[in-house]
Amino acid sequence: MLATVALTALALVPMAAAHGGVLAYSIAGTYYKGFAAYNTPTGQSSIQREWDTYNPITDPTSSYLSCNTNGASLGSGQQSATVAAGSSVTAYWNTWPHTIGPVMVYMASCGSSCTTATTSSLNWFKIDQAGLISGNLTGGLWGMGELVANNNSWTSKIPSSLAAGQYFIRHELLAIHTSNQPQFYPECAQLIVTGGSGKTPSSNYLVKLPGAYSMSDPGVGIDIYSNEGETNYTIPGPAVWSG
Ligand SMILES: *[C@@H]1O[C@H](CO)[C@@H](O)[C@H](O)[C@H]1NC(C)=O
Ligand SMILES: *[C@@H]1O[C@H](CO)[C@@H](O)[C@H](O)[C@H]1NC(C)=O
Ligand SMILES: *[C@@H]1O[C@H](CO)[C@@H](O)[C@H](O)[C@H]1NC(C)=O
Ligand SMILES: [Cu+2]
Numbered sequence: 136m137l138a139t140v141a142l143t144a145l146a147l148v149p150m151a152a153a154h155g156g157v158l159a160y161s162i163a164g165t166y167y168k169g170f171a172a173y174n175t176p177t178g179q180s181s182i183q184r185e186w187d188t189y190n191p192i193t194d195p196t197s198s199y200l201s202c203n204t205n206g207a208s209l210g211s212g213q214q215s216a217t218v219a220a221g222s223s224v225t226a227y228w229n230t231w232p233h234t235i236g237p238v239m240v241y242m243a244s245c246g247s248s249c250t251t252a253t254t255s256s257l258n259w260f261k262i263d264q265a266g267l268i269s270g271n272l273t274g275g276l277w278g279m280g281e282l283v284a285n286n287n288s289w290t291s292k293i294p295s296s297l298a299a300g301q302y303f304i305r306h307e308l309l310a311i312h313t314s315n316q317p318q319f320y321p322e323c324a325q326l327i328v329t330g331g332s333g334k335t336p337s338s339n340y341l342v343k344l345p346g347a348y349s350m351s352d353p354g355v356g357i358d359i360y361s362n363e364g365e366t367n368y369t370i371p372g373p374a375v376w377s378g
Contacts, residue, residue, distance in 0.1 A: 154189040155229035156203070157306050157322040163222035169322065170209070180212040184254070184303075184323045189229075191310065191318030195348035195355050195371075201254035202305065202323035213250045213325065220331030221295030226306045226322075228287040231279070233310040233318075235359065237266040237370045238278035240291045241305040241344070242326075244335070249301045249325040258341035259305065260376045263291035267368035272359040275366070279308055293326075294378030296334040302326045305344075309371070314358040317350075336376040347372045 160167045160182070169183035170176070176185045186203035199206065218224070243257035265278030282289050289306065303323045310318040321344075350356035354369040 153232055154191055154318070154320065155231060156186060156189060156320055157183070157226045157324075158229055159227045160216070160324055161225040161227070162216045162326070163218045163224075165216065167216055167324070169324070176207075176209050176212070178212070179209055180214060181209060182214045182216045182324045182326075184213075184325070185209060186322055191320055193316060193318060195317060195319065195350055195352075196345045197319075198255060198345065200319060200321060200348070201257070201259070201344040202303070203321050206254055206323060208250045215249060215301065215325035215327045217327045217329060218293065219329050220293050220297045220299065223290050223292055224304055225288050225290040228282070228308075231283050231287045231308075233308070233312055234280035234283055235273070235277055236279045236309045236311040237264060237354070237368070238282055238289055239264045239307045239309065239370065239372060240289070241307065241372075242293070242297075243303045243305070245301040245303060245325075247301070249303055252303075254303065254323060255343065255345065257303065257343075259344050259347070260336040260340045260342075261373055262294060262375060262377070264370050264375055266354070266370040267366070270366065271363055272365050272368065273363040279310065282308070293328060294334070294376065296332045296378035297328055298333045298335050299329050299331050300327075302328055309355070311354075311357050311359060314360060315356050317355050317357075334378055340373050340376040342373050
């Protein structure tokens with residue numbers, strides 16, 4: 136019995152270690168711990184929405200695509216980071232095991248409250264992305280490789296003209312090392328943006344998640360090994376809105 140329990144625990148660890156997500160943030164210089172996946176939300180307090188597993192989402196139309204598994208709010212434990220438009224946001228992952236695929240960062244306005252918002256109903260816009268930076272599909276430098284080289288972190292700027300208000304920031308890694316089997320790793324955190332100059336993205340920059348991606352997108356249902364000499368990659372989703 137004890138042996139069975141020990142083996143089960145051992146079997147789970149490598150799976151968790153093989154993937155992961157955003158564990159913490161530095162927002163305009165202040166450090167915030169994220170939600171602790173694999174733990175009950177009861178008693179947790181975080182700016183990050185709940186997420187329950189280090190495993191990827193493998194269906195681009197999954198209902199969890201916006202903010203990961205059970206991305207419900209933490210009730211009274213749910214917090215938001217107050218930050219001026221134009222500030223930098225750094226997300227920190229666990230030791231990230233994948234280097235092939237793009238990094239994408241989105242935001243969405245929540246209206247009056249992010250804590251009560253249903254993330255799949257929001258209008259998301261992209262503020263940052265990096266796909267194939269140089270070289271070819273199998274041997275080149277990807278956004279995700281740059282993330283790994285940079286202390287498993289990614290820094291983006293909140294557009295300085297963005298209208299003040301309550302927003303999500305959503306970091307997404309799309310690992311494409313397995314042929315025709317995308318792996319999406321999204322995590323969301325709540326922000327209260329101050330300052331700015333009242334600008335908002337027009338409708339052609341706004342998408343629903345799920346809704347923006349499909350397996351037929353060239354950058355989603357992709358077999359990099361059958362096209363390894365190619366040096367172009369089409370990052371899925373809308374164009375970046377820079378304000
Ligand atoms: C590297 O990332 C960790 C969080 O994973 C952070 O605590 C540390 O400050 C970072 N180091 C540097 C040099 O930024
Ligand atoms: C892809 O890039 C790698 C690294 O530069 C190189 O070794 C390899 O030959 C390239 N593959 C093709 C098919 O061009
Ligand atoms: C690379 O460009 C070609 C020609 O435009 C296109 O057909 C192909 O889908 C692109 N590859 C990727 C991975 O986006
Ligand atoms: Cu993985």
